[in-house]
Amino acid sequence: METKKQGVKQDGRRDFLKLSALGAVAGAVGTTSVAEASEIKTVSSGDYQETDHVKSFYASARF
Amino acid sequence: MNANAEHKIDDEDILRAELYSFLAALLRVEPQDNLLASVSQISGDDTPIGKATGTLSYLAKEMDAATIRSEYVDLFIGVGRGELLPYCSYYLTGFLNEKPLANLRQDMASIGIARAENVKDPEDHIASLCDMMAGLILGNFGRPYSLQEQATFFKKHIAPWAGLFFADLEAAKSAVFYAPVGTIGRIFMDIESQAFDMGESR
Numbered sequence: 001m002e003t004k005k006q007g008v009k010q011d012g013r014r015d016f017l018k019l020s021a022l023g024a025v026a027g028a029v030g031t032t033s034v035a036e037a038s039e040i041k042t043v044s045s046g047d048y049q050e051t052d053h054v055k056s057f058y059a060s061a062r063f
Numbered sequence: 064m065n066a067n068a069e070h071k072i073d074d075e076d077i078l079r080a081e082l083y084s085f086l087a088a089l090l091r092v093e094p095q096d097n098l099l100a101s102v103s104q105i106s107g108d109d110t111p112i113g114k115a116t117g118t119l120s121y122l123a124k125e126m127d128a129a130t131i132r133s134e135y136v137d138l139f140i141g142v143g144r145g146e147l148l149p150y151c152s153y154y155l156t157g158f159l160n161e162k163p164l165a166n167l168r169q170d171m172a173s174i175g176i177a178r179a180e181n182v183k184d185p186e187d188h189i190a191s192l193c194d195m196m197a198g199l200i201l202g203n204f205g206r207p208y209s210l211q212e213q214a215t216f217f218k219k220h221i222a223p224w225a226g227l228f229f230a231d232l233e234a235a236k237s238a239v240f241y242a243p244v245g246t247i248g249r250i251f252m253d254i255e256s257q258a259f260d261m262g263e264s265r
Contacts (some may be wrong), residue, residue, distance in 0.1 A: 013262045014073060016254075016258055017075040017079070018075060039087075039178060039188070039191045039194055040177070040191060040198060041179040041180075042176055042205070
């Protein structure tokens, strides 16, 4: 029936998100988040950096 | 970052990312005065998340900041451990630093992210995971991740336990300010699960 089935699904999902009140608090919620430092950083080109800290963590966790 | 029209992020997804970042900000460390001041400015509507947010905002205004921080310490730090242990490994296995953390680190390596310097907690802390979801949505790690990729990550590292954690937070003995944080998180996790299921292609 629908040729744009994926589009219809996404519209349904977007409407659901809107109705569940994600919009209600957005403005101020957005501002609170901006100033805070994240616990996550990007490492260069996907190479996982085995720093000393990480090595000793793995050693202690006995992976 | 390129302003590539193909990678335009829907408003609803930006809101999701903001809510993840909001929860991360409240959960990663004791909330500082500026964060509490921002929270006290938020207003919510009549939906379940809106009401919990209104309660949280009221508490941010009315409670003493030192009391809120002390509550955070009781909940998450304590002496040796807090009332709650907000880690995926703990909820899935009963122990910290277990296989769920190893699995997460593998996926983080493929995405190209790692724990920031000076962060002592293992990466499977709820705040870190919320930061990761926000980053995947917004494209902070090289590119925006598709809904399917987000769903895979969410279902693997968050869905099995985060709703349970937030429900525990809602009901925690020490929780006053953090009780509505638990409510917001619990409802949001439910919304995320449902929304991902709606977005799935068959």
